[in-house]
Amino acid sequence: MDLERLTLDERCRLLGGATTWRTHGIERLGIPPVTMSDGPNGVRGEPVGASFVESVAVPVGIALGSTWDPELVGAIGDLLGREARRKAVHVLLGPTVNLHRTPIGGRVFESFSEDPELTARLAVAYVRGVQAHGVAVAVKHFVANDTEVERMWVDVRLAESTLRELYLRPFEAVVREAGAWGIMAAYNRVDGEFCAHNGHLLREILRDEWGFDGFVVSDWIGAHDTVAAAEGGLTVAMPGPITVFGEQLADAVRKGEVDPAVVDARVAELQWLLARTHAASRPSGVTPQAVDDPDERALCRRAAIASLVLVVNRDGTLPLAAGARVAVIGPNAARTRIMGGGSSSLDPLPYPSILDALVDRLGAAVVAHAPGSSIDVLAPRIGGPALRAPDGQPGLLLVEFRDGSDPEVEPVAYDVVRTSRFMSFGNTPEGIGDREFWVTLVGDVVPDHDGPHVFGAIVAGKGRVTVGDTVVLDDPDRRLPRGEWMFGWGSEEQTAVVDCRAGEPLRVQATSSGIQGFTGLTLGARLLDPPPLLDEAVAAAASCDVAVVVVGTNDEWETEGTDRATIALPGDQDELVRRVAAVAPRTVVVVNAGSPVAMPWVDEVDAVLVASFAGEETGPAVAAVLVGDADPGGRLPVTYPRRLEDCPAWPHYRPVAGTQTYGEGRFMGYRGHDASGVEPLWPFGHGLSYGTSRWEGARLSTSGVAADAEGPVTVAVDVTATGERPATEVVQVYATHPCPEMPPKALVAFARTVVPPGTTTTVSVDVPVASLRRWDDVGGHWTIDPGDREILVAASAGDIRARLPLRVVDRQ
Numbered sequence: 001m002d003l004e005r006l007t008l009d010e011r012c013r014l015l016g017g018a019t020t021w022r023t024h025g026i027e028r029l030g031i032p033p034v035t036m037s038d039g040p041n042g043v044r045g046e047p048v049g050a051s052f053v054e055s056v057a058v059p060v061g062i063a064l065g066s067t068w069d070p071e072l073v074g075a076i077g078d079l080l081g082r083e084a085r086r087k088a089v090h091v092l093l094g095p096t097v098n099l100h101r102t103p104i105g106g107r108v109f110e111s112f113s114e115d116p117e118l119t120a121r122l123a124v125a126y127v128r129g130v131q132a133h134g135v136a137v138a139v140k141h142f143v144a145n146d147t148e149v150e151r152m153w154v155d156v157r158l159a160e161s162t163l164r165e166l167y168l169r170p171f172e173a174v175v176r177e178a179g180a181w182g183i184m185a186a187y188n189r190v191d192g193e194f195c196a197h198n199g200h201l202l203r204e205i206l207r208d209e210w211g212f213d214g215f216v217v218s219d220w221i222g223a224h225d226t227v228a229a230a231e232g233g234l235t236v237a238m239p240g241p242i243t244v245f246g247e248q249l250a251d252a253v254r255k256g257e258v259d260p261a262v263v264d265a266r267v268a269e270l271q272w273l274l275a276r277t278h279a280a281s282r283p284s285g286v287t288p289q290a291v292d293d294p295d296e297r298a299l300c301r302r303a304a305i306a307s308l309v310l311v312v313n314r315d316g317t318l319p320l321a322a323g324a325r326v327a328v329i330g331p332n333a334a335r336t337r338i339m340g341g342g343s344s345s346l347d348p349l350p351y352p353s354i355l356d357a358l359v360d361r362l363g364a365a366v367v368a369h370a371p372g373s374s375i376d377v378l379a380p381r382i383g384g385p386a387l388r389a390p391d392g393q394p395g396l397l398l399v400e401f402r403d404g405s406d407p408e409v410e411p412v413a414y415d416v417v418r419t420s421r422f423m424s425f426g427n428t429p430e431g432i433g434d435r436e437f438w439v440t441l442v443g444d445v446v447p448d449h450d451g452p453h454v455f456g457a458i459v460a461g462k463g464r465v466t467v468g469d470t471v472v473l474d475d476p477d478r479r480l481p482r483g484e485w486m487f488g489w490g491s492e493e494q495t496a497v498v499d500c501r502a503g504e505p506l507r508v509q510a511t512s513s514g515i516q517g518f519t520g521l522t523l524g525a526r527l528l529d530p531p532p533l534l535d536e537a538v539a540a541a542a543s544c545d546v547a548v549v550v551v552g553t554n555d556e557w558e559t560e561g562t563d564r565a566t567i568a569l570p571g572d573q574d575e576l577v578r579r580v581a582a583v584a585p586r587t588v589v590v591v592n593a594g595s596p597v598a599m600p601w602v603d604e605v606d607a608v609l610v611a612s613f614a615g616e617e618t619g620p621a622v623a624a625v626l627v628g629d630a631d632p633g634g635r636l637p638v639t640y641p642r643r644l645e646d647c648p649a650w651p652h653y654r655p656v657a658g659t660q661t662y663g664e665g666r667f668m669g670y671r672g673h674d675a676s677g678v679e680p681l682w683p684f685g686h687g688l689s690y691g692t693s694r695w696e697g698a699r700l701s702t703s704g705v706a707a708d709a710e711g712p713v714t715v716a717v718d719v720t721a722t723g724e725r726p727a728t729e730v731v732q733v734y735a736t737h738p739c740p741e742m743p744p745k746a747l748v749a750f751a752r753t754v755v756p757p758g759t760t761t762t763v764s765v766d767v768p769v770a771s772l773r774r775w776d777d778v779g780g781h782w783t784i785d786p787g788d789r790e791i792l793v794a795a796s797a798g799d800i801r802a803r804l805p806l807r808v809v810d811r812q
Contacts, residue, residue, distance in 0.1 A: 017240030020426020040094025045087030047427030050415035057348035065112035065637030077129020097170035106148035109594025113637035114669035116169035141186035158662035202233030304614035304621035309634035319628025330550035342560025357619035372537030379456030379524030426517035444505035461513030487561035547584035552592030633728030635687035648672025671743035683798030691727030698802030707784035712766035738787030
């Protein structure tokens with residue numbers, strides 16, 4: 001790209017989005033557009049018509065965090081790099097490296113951990129894997145974007161030491177160690193300034209201090225002021241075509257409000273992105289490809305298995321005994337959740353549920369199934385044989401697109417969808433302009449039960465929804481209150497009762513307006529008087545040797561745009577577990593949730609397996625672990641509190657007058673539990689193996705080290721597998737600090753290993769001296785305080801196996 005040949009208008013146009021997912025190209029100079037895609041647990045790609053091509057769904061961030069395995073996460077990054085190439089994507093919007101400040105954040109499932117060092121090590125491996133394929137990352141969300149409450153404007157206030165030591169640490173690692181090519185600025189403010197405009201973050205820390213030479217992209221509609229964003233250090237304002245850059249930026253330069261050199265610096269960053277991603281030889285607009293590769297499924301299964309955390313296993317309940325008659329119970333057994341909601345969601349390749357996988361593995365030994373509970377927030381959307389297009393095609397609804405403000409004009413395009421839900425994030429066809437448009441779903445719903453059904457509908461814009469002769473929703477002026485669906489753009493759900501006859505079709509017509517390519521509508525249905533699910537589940541549990549109860553959440557409870565209000569399981573799942581445990585000879589609970597949940601029944605069951613949202617191979621992975629084909633080697637990457645009120649950040653959770661103060665400071669997560677002495681339900685790092693082990697001979701390579709030493713201190717411990725099965729162990733190394741203002745301990749290094757039965761493995765872990773640093777708020781710099789510390793060798797934050805003294809002296 002020759003800057004000299006670009007006019008001012010062209011330079012500024014390059015820095016603003018052209019569409020929802022692409023930047024502008026300059027055809028006369030052969031400058032190609034760049035295509036970006038949501039991740040981070042897959043690559044959605046650009047839409048084809050009204051839908052997206054199926055994608056590989058890898059385990060979500062918290063599941064990858066549970067592996068404690070950078071090498072494995074690097075292999076997942078490598079897979080995503082290949083998938084991005086298949087989807088004609090130059091920039092993958094991920095990974096998400098925000099921390100689990102509270103367990104109820106709407107995107108906790110999307111992030112790796114509450115701990116900055118664990119997050120950093122996994123993120124570095126992920127970024128290297130993706131970028132090895134010439135695909136850029138946009139590591140997100142920079143920074144302190146840890147709640148969905150008022151997320152678009154909330155002002156986060158925190159000490160510089162807290163910011164540096166915790167929330168910036170993963171970003172620093174991916175820049176300095178992995179050479180990340182992109183960063184995404186968060187929606188929120190930090191210390192009064194929007195992150196997309198924040199010169200302290202984007203210029204002083206990211207570029208000047210860390211040496212970042214990549215591009216910074218705004219979160220979508222996250223840039224609000226042309227001059228502030230340009231001077232603050234934003235490279236690209238997304239999405240387009242309406243953006244604070246482009247024409248507005250060129251006007252600001254002409255008025256003398258923005259230095260032309262600032263624009264040139266940002267264009268140079270975009271030029272570097274084009275070169276790194278080979279965008280000229282990898283054009284946008286190529287049809288995305290869906291590839292279902294057996295080797296990639298095997299990798300996804302291996303990662304899913306490694307993410308499974310066995311937190312309770314009384315009397316060797318797991319693995320399941322050979323020949324045991326199994327009842328599979330729970331709302332997530334047949335409707336297993338493999339990912340959360342929001343921008344990280346995608347259309348996955350076909351995947352089996354936990355029920356499917358257990359039936360496939362155990363056959364007739366699965367003697368019963370019962371859902372036991374319903375956890376749907378909205379009326380469940382309709383799909384499969386219950387849908388029929390106007391021309392009679394089964395399993396489809398027709399989509400009609402109309403341009404302009406009049407919903408009665410002739411459609412300009414048609415498509416089909418496979419469920420009664422449609423969302424558009426710029427995936428509108430040719431003929432739809434940049435302003436208002438309309439989408440209508442048309443077809444028949446064919447009920448499979450007699451009796452009254454509750455139909456529920458939501459529209460993002462103005463709209464009307466009818467089922468047969470019944471009006472479910474009528475909002476011609478968009479006056480309905482907004483709910484939580486579709487990031488808060490959707491209306492509150494409107495319902496109506498319709499008397500149905502099995503097999504008799506009802507004509508559906510659901511319309512919503514949209515603007516600038518964005519809209520959504522959903523229609524769902526449920527029986528007005530559902531069957532007695534709890535009673536059916538109890539009867540199933542009484543007929544078996546082992547009840548496997550699959551409880552959890554779904555993408556309505558865990559999604560971008562809203563936090564959970566509680567850590568309690570939705571609906572009556574706690575009662576379901578207790579009633580099953582009261583009658584079943586043995587009860588195994590599988591928790592299919594993307595973030596911590598309360599377990600008030602934990603002392604009443606025999607085993608608990610935390611399965612998270614582990615991607616397309618969640619079902620087979622859970623089945624493999626339950627039957628003993630694989631070891632559950634995961635460790636919790638986040639503290640599970642007994643009560644939400646026990647979470648150290650909870651007293652400071654709710655913003656006050658638009659300001660969110662991180663009043664717990666450094667004492668977030670396990671650090672806060674250590675300081676307060678409040679015992680969690682499960683500590684950070686906890687997890688069991690089917691194998692047993694003995695740890696002995698913990699030692700340090702030195703008893704003293706200089707604060708300016710370049711080499712690491714090495715911790716070694718001998719781990720012996722004492723049982724008949726391999727022992728999966730994660731040796732966790734924590735360090736204490738001589739300053740009383742610091743937390744009692746912090747993770748500084750770790751290593752995962754599998755020890756064969758009857759053998760001993762020496763596990764060595766390098767602890768960088770720099771990991772012992774703290775930020776001096778008074779002096780405004782990093783420092784490593786001299787004094788005596790302890791290096792703790794541990795199996796979790798609550799299970800310290802050895803304490804090793806280490807003296808830090810001032811200098812060599």
